[in-house]
Amino acid sequence: MITAASRSSIDTALLRADAADAASVFTLRLDSDARAFAEAADARRAARSRARFLGVPVTVKDNFDLMGHATTAGSTLLADAPKARRDAPVVERLRRAGFVVLGRTNMTEFAFSGLGLNPHFGTPLNPAFPDEQRIPGGSSSGAAVSVALGIAPVAIGTDTGGSIRIPAALCGVTGFKPSADAITREGVLPLSTTLDSVGVIARSVGDCAAVFDVIRDRPGLPRTTLPPRRIRLGLVQTYVRDGMAPEVVRAMDAAVSAIEAGGGLVEPVELAELADIPAMMQEATFPAAEAFAWHEAFLSAGRAGEYDPRVVARIRAGGAMSAGGYVRLLARRRAFIDAIATQIAGLDALLWPTVPFIAPTIASLADDAAYHAANAQALRNSTVANLLDGCAISIPCPGDGPPVGLTLAALHGRDDHLLSVATSVQSLLKGA
Structure with missing residues (x-):
């Protein structure tokens, strides 16, 4: 279960991201910003904030807008694109809930493959097979690997034909693709405007559900424990x-x-x-x-x-x-x-x-x-x-x-x- 974290948790996550087996997981690291947000989270905690996810690290896929950065979608083609003037609404919702964004994760270029290979930024290796150089699955490759390696307990990705579920399956974690209209795709570089969905990769169904409730557009029906x-x-x-x-x-x-x-x-x-x-x-x-x-x-x-x-x-x-x-x-x-x-x-x-x-x-x-x-x-x-x-x-x-x-x-x-x-x-x- 995801629980509130502290500045030390963010330091640990960033240290984990520096490890050799995490090479090519990120296309953009936000270490300084993450530490600053973590310190602010600690201050909010000291002021008795009840934010459930205060200080929890999260990664977002490289096709989400982050204010002040070009949205590159796993490609060098867009390196000189205009910088985003605001975060994607999904990222804004995460930040309001207390999450700390560590950076943007690698992906198949423009999300157009289920295998996860990327010739521009390198291919994140599947952590389930140490030293075997196996694919992570895609297109949300870095997202799944960031969770599987324990860098973050949750990652945000997109899914057009399996791009959340395929890497989750191949890396041994859980991946949830909601109905396409459940979460806004504003500020997300598209592959297919018909099929694209924003979703969640985490360790468990419960964690996917908890984060889904943070980023969804509308409250859903009450969930119950089914025998x-x-x-x-x-x-x-x-x-x-x-x-x-x-x-x-x-x-x-x-x-x-x-x-x-x-x-x-x-x-x-x-x-x-x-x-x-x-x-x-x-x-x-x-x-x-x-x-x-x-x-x-x-x-x-x-x-x-x-x-x-x-x-x-x-x-x-x-x-x-x-x-x-x-x-x-x-x-x-x-x-x-x-x-x-x-x-x-x-x-x-x-x-x-x-x-x-x-x-x-x-x-x-x-x-x-x-x-x-x-x-x-x-x-x-x-x-x-x-x-x-x-x-x-x-x-x-x-x-x-x-x-x-x-x-x-x-x-x-x-x-x-x-x-x-x-x-x-x-x-x-x-x-x-």
């Missing part, structure tokens, strides 16, 4: 289970067994519409089409060479997508949401593996074909929740093996109920 016997989960059988690595199969089986042993009801669910997702996005995709619109001026100005080649290739693909294809994508998505909603009525959440593989080595992705294949597989499952306009959370599976994430997902606006369900499920998994 396991009242939880009904749909274990998705189609699409999301294709090609699972043996380690993922074992971890998911153990997790489902733990939930059932604790009294939860897990029933198989066939959602045939999931297999239609590739066809749905054959003519156009939201991230590519919408990213191209944002980046078109830079590309037209001849600055494509300043991008990560793997990222700019995906952005350029959006330029070939037609308006008709985009409009048909909107209609197909609406039909997809309606069809799934009808089939899962009565379930508290859907359940599937967050990522079907364990974190690969960075070296194994040197070839472009291997990179793009791994990226597509990493994003496949988590994108389902974004296309459903839903909310989802990734929780670590029990066991001593490599980190594997279990996703619980629900429809739009069910955030608070999902968090109640996830709290109970995580308790069962921790007891396994």
Whole structure:
């Protein structure tokens, strides 16, 4: 559980950020500011402030505005961009609650990959595999690593197709993607204006929920402790289970067994519409089409060479997508949401593996074909929740093996109920 901290806690966090295994976690460090805010927090505490998160360290992803700094989104392209004139509203809310921002964390350039590699600022290494040079997942790579290393108990990221949940799963922490309209995206550099969500990475569901309450736009419904016997989960059988690595199969089986042993009801669910997702996005995709619109001026100005080649290739693909294809994508998505909603009525959440593989080595992705294949597989499952306009959370599976994430997902606006369900499920998994 996140508790109020002091100046000494901030000093410890900054010292942890200096360690060799934290290399490339940050694109921007705010050490002096953090110490000053921590001293102010200590003064507020001495004056008997009741702020719950007074002095607690937090990191924010590199696509959030911080006053006085250019917002670079993991790219050198925007190094000379105008400096932000104010913090993003999410950052303002964190500061008002007492959090101390340590800095901005590394990410896949412009948030356009689920693997977390960055050729400009380096790639944060996955702490779950010391000395193995494995990917952290992305695009909120530095965010997940900052929590996994204990630099901060909580990190703020964004999620367009899994960019919070994928790195949380691969690094062994918890990642929550709320419904897209639950938290303002003002002051956040976009990838997809349709699918982007602001969310939280932390050690537990409870910590994700607590921070969600700080940064959300509107108060939610009361959350309750649900006894396991009242939880009904749909274990998705189609699409999301294709090609699972043996380690993922074992971890998911153990997790489902733990939930059932604790009294939860897990029933198989066939959602045939999931297999239609590739066809749905054959003519156009939201991230590519919408990213191209944002980046078109830079590309037209001849600055494509300043991008990560793997990222700019995906952005350029959006330029070939037609308006008709985009409009048909909107209609197909609406039909997809309606069809799934009808089939899962009565379930508290859907359940599937967050990522079907364990974190690969960075070296194994040197070839472009291997990179793009791994990226597509990493994003496949988590994108389902974004296309459903839903909310989802990734929780670590029990066991001593490599980190594997279990996703619980629900429809739009069910955030608070999902968090109640996830709290109970995580308790069962921790007891396994």
